Amino acid sequence: MHSDVMSSSGAGQYYWCLSHHxxxxxxxxxPAVNRLGPYGSxxxxxxxxxxxxxxxxxxxxxxxRWNGDQS
Known part of the structure; x- marks a missing residue:
């Protein structure tokens, strides 16, 4: 078994924090309310x-386009 293999259960996820930029x-x-994501990198x-x-x-x-507002 390889102990360095990452699982796909959320390991390595990144977020953009709207509070701290x-x-x-x-x-x-x-907290989720303050972030976007997750992203893979x-x-x-x-x-x-x-x-x-x-x-x-x-x-x-x-x-x-849907509303027909284009000139």
Whole structure:
């Protein structure tokens, strides 16, 4: 058996803390209400707010198309 094999049960997860504006891990994460994630890497967590903005823009554009608000 290999003792260095990580399980897929949450090991190595990263979060973006909305309170502290930093990447956090399972060892030091803030309450769920204050964080985004989990993400598979620190780099993904660092991009969390950028991804939220991209998705919101896409959803806003879709709402405009749905509502017929485009000029």
């Amino acid at each position: 930093r990447v956090e891990t399972d060892a030091d994460k803030c 620190a780099a993904e967590a660092e991009r969390a707010l950028e991804r939220v903005e991209e998705r919101n823009a896409a959803w806003d554009a879709e709402d405009e």
